[in-house]
Amino acid sequence: MKISNLQLRTLIGNHLKQENGLNEVLEMTLNALMKAERSEHLNGQTGNKANGFRPGRVYGKGKLPELRIPRDRNGNFYPKVLALLRAQQEETDRMVSALYGQGLTQAQVGQVFEELYGRHYSPSSVSRGTRWMRQEVSEWLERPLETYYPVMPFT
Incomplete structure (x- = not known):
């Protein structure tokens, strides 16, 4: 069954109106992108096949979207979208360190992240982020x- 662009927009629009709808649409989109990328990766390869999925999580607003990260039999497939998400994680770690370095307590950093991502970060989570x-x-x-150390005097 083919779905037209209008039908797809209507379905997504209705889904976005639900509570946590944005995260669910993000989750579905990322999973579909990774699955399509694996199909492209396997296209034309002999002896390599799809080999299920592994779980993963990314930052989202309100909840952490659950990902189904595709695998291949040879173990050499890594979705490009995960590299972007990893960069986001590294940026988050840098932001935690910057806030902590500016004098915010671990609890205050956790509150900032709760406001940004809708998820509470305990002081121990912040501590692991600054390790x-x-x-x-x-x-x-x-x-x-x-x-x-040679020193040159200024006159």
Whole structure:
């Protein structure tokens, strides 16, 4: 059965009016994109087939959309859309670190994220998000220093 563009727009429009409708449309769209990308990836390959899905989650407003990430038998398929979502996760981690570095408490950072994403972040979740920053700072503090640094006086 073929669905026209008008019918599709009407279905999506009606779905968006429901509570958490945006997340559900996002979830369906991302899953469909990844499945189509896997079909393109497998097109023309011999000896490689679709091999089910693995679960995944991404940030959303109000709830975390559940993804069904497609796999292939050879294990070399990775959807491009996941790279974009991973970049979003890295940006989120940087934002957590920046807010924490500006003096917000872990609880305050959690409140900011609750307002942005509709999901509560506990102080321990924020602490895990800033762990990489602590590690980089520790490495920088423990770096080897030169024994002699030339200095030029300003006149």
